Amino acid sequence: MPHIALPQDLPGISGGFAFRPETAKPMRELAHILLHEPSSLTPGERELIATYVSSQNNCYFCQASHGAAAACHLGGEEIVQQVKTDFQAAPVSPKLKALLAIAGKVQKDGKLVSAEDVGRARAKGATDVEIHDTVLIAAAFCMYNRYVDGLGAWQPRDASMYAEMGQHLAEEGYQKPSR
Amino acid sequence: MPHIALPEGQPGIRGAMAFRPETAKPLNDLVEVLLRGPNTLTPGERELIATYVSSLNDCYYCQTIHGAIAAAHLNGDEELVKKVKADFLHAAISDKLKALLVIAGKVQRGGKNVTAADVEHARSLGATDIEIHDTVLIAAAFCMYNRYVDGLGTTQPRDEALYRERGKLVARDGYVEVSKTYIPAITAR
Numbered sequence: 079m080p081h082i083a084l085p086q087d088l089p090g091i092s093g094g095f096a097f098r099p100e101t102a103k104p105m106r107e108l109a110h111i112l113l114h115e116p117s118s119l120t121p122g123e124r125e126l127i128a129t130y131v132s133s134q135n136n137c138y139f140c141q142a143s144h145g146a147a148a149a150c151h152l153g154g155e156e157i158v159q160q161v162k163t164d165f166q167a168a169p170v171s172p173k174l175k176a177l178l179a180i181a182g183k184v185q186k187d188g189k190l191v192s193a194e195d196v197g198r199a200r201a202k203g204a205t206d207v208e209i210h211d212t213v214l215i216a217a218a219f220c221m222y223n224r225y226v227d228g229l230g231a232w233q234p235r236d237a238s239m240y241a242e243m244g245q246h247l248a249e250e251g252y253q254k255p256s257r
Numbered sequence: 258m259p260h261i262a263l264p265e266g267q268p269g270i271r272g273a274m275a276f277r278p279e280t281a282k283p284l285n286d287l288v289e290v291l292l293r294g295p296n297t298l299t300p301g302e303r304e305l306i307a308t309y310v311s312s313l314n315d316c317y318y319c320q321t322i323h324g325a326i327a328a329a330h331l332n333g334d335e336e337l338v339k340k341v342k343a344d345f346l347h348a349a350i351s352d353k354l355k356a357l358l359v360i361a362g363k364v365q366r367g368g369k370n371v372t373a374a375d376v377e378h379a380r381s382l383g384a385t386d387i388e389i390h391d392t393v394l395i396a397a398a399f400c401m402y403n404r405y406v407d408g409l410g411t412t413q414p415r416d417e418a419l420y421r422e423r424g425k426l427v428a429r430d431g432y433v434e435v436s437k438t439y440i441p442a443i444t445a446r
Contacts, residue, residue: 081371081373081376081389081393083386094390097386098387098394100290100294101287101290101291101394104282104283104286105283108284108287111280112280135367136367137368183408185404187404187407188403188406188407188409189407189408191407191408191409196260206261206262206276207277209261210273210277210409211277211280213404213408213409216404216408217401220397220400220401221397221398221400221401223397224364224365224368224393224397224400225394226368227367227368227369227371228360228363228364228371228393229390230371
C-alpha cells in the first residue's frame with residue numbers, strides 16, 4: 079500500500095503525478111526532452127540509459143516501463159535484458175557503452191565520473207551534448223526511481239501492462255498520461 | 258575543470274543550465290514549485306531539507322547555496338543550518354520537520370528504505386500527505402541536482418561569501434526569476 083493517499087489504480091509514477099499535478103508538469107517535461115525530443119542519440123539509446131540506471135537503483139516500475147519503451151524503439155526485449163545484465167557484452171555501439179559507463183557512475187555518485195571516462199566516450203564519437211544528456215538522464219532517474227519507491231507506489235507485476243505503457247511512451251512521449 | 262565545455266563564469270548548476278536551456282526550464286520550474294510554491298512547509302523548512310540531502314550526497318555547491326538560501330529565509334541563522342546538517346535531531350526545529358528529515362535521509366539512500374512506521378511517525382507529529390509527498394520529492398530531486406552538478410565536474414568555488422550573497426538574491430527573487438539573468442533564450446539546435 080502506498081505511504082500516502084495516492085489515487086487508486088494508477089501504477090508507479092502515475093499515482094504521484096495525479097496526486098500532485100504542480101510537480102508532475104516539470105517532471106513530465108524533463109523526461110520528454112531527455113528521452114523523446116530530437117537528439118543525436120536515438121530514443122531507443124536514451125531509453126536504454128534510463129532502463130539501466132533504473133535497474134541499478136532496483137526500481138521495478140521504472141525499469142519495466144522504460145525497458146518496454148526501449149524494446150518498442152529497438153524492436154525486441156533481448157537487447158534490453160542484455161544491457162541490464164552486462165552492457166559491455168550487449169550489441170550496442172562502443173559510444174553507447176562508454177555513455178552507459180558514465181551513467182553507471184552517476185547513479186552511484188556524480189563525483190565518480192572521471193576525465194578518463196569522458197575522454198573515452200569522446201574518443202568513440204560522443205559530443206558534449208550527448209555527455210551532458212547522459213549525465214542528466216542518469217541523475218534524473220535517480221530522482222524518478224526514489225520518488226516511485228519512496229512513496230511506496232503500486233508497482234504491479236503485469237508484463238502486458240508494461241508492454242502497452244512502453245508502446246504509448248515510445249509513440250507519444252511523456253507529456254500526457256499513458257492511461 | 259568541467260568535463261564538457263560549459264560557459265565560463267557560471268559556477269555549479271548555473272553553468273550546466275546555461276549550456277542546455279531546454280532542460281534548464283523544467284529543472285528550474287520543479288525547484289521553484291518544490292521549494293517556493295504555496296505550501297504548509299515554509300520555504301526555510303524546505304530549503305533545510307534540500308540542504309540536508311545535498312550534504313548527505315556531499316555536493317559542495319548545492320549544500321552551500323541551498324544552506325545560504327535557507328539561512329536567508331531563517332533570519333540569517335547560519336548556525337541552525339550547520340546544526341541541521343550535523344545533527345538535526347538536536348537542532349532547534351519542529352518535531353514534525355525532524356520526522357520529515359528522517360524520511361528525506363532514507364530517500365537519499367534509496368526510496369525503498371522509507372517504512373510505514375517512518376510515515377506514521379511524521380503523521381503523528383502533524384505532517385500532511387502533501388508534506389510527506391513533497392519531502393520525498395525534494396529528497397529525490399536533490400539526488401538528481403547533486404549528481405548533475407558533480408557528474409559534469411562543474412566549478413564549485415570555495416568562497417562562502419559568494420554563496421551568502423547569492424543566497425539572499427535567490428531567497429528574495431526565486432529560482433525562475435534569477436535564472437533569466439544567466440540562461441540564454443532557447444535557440445534551435
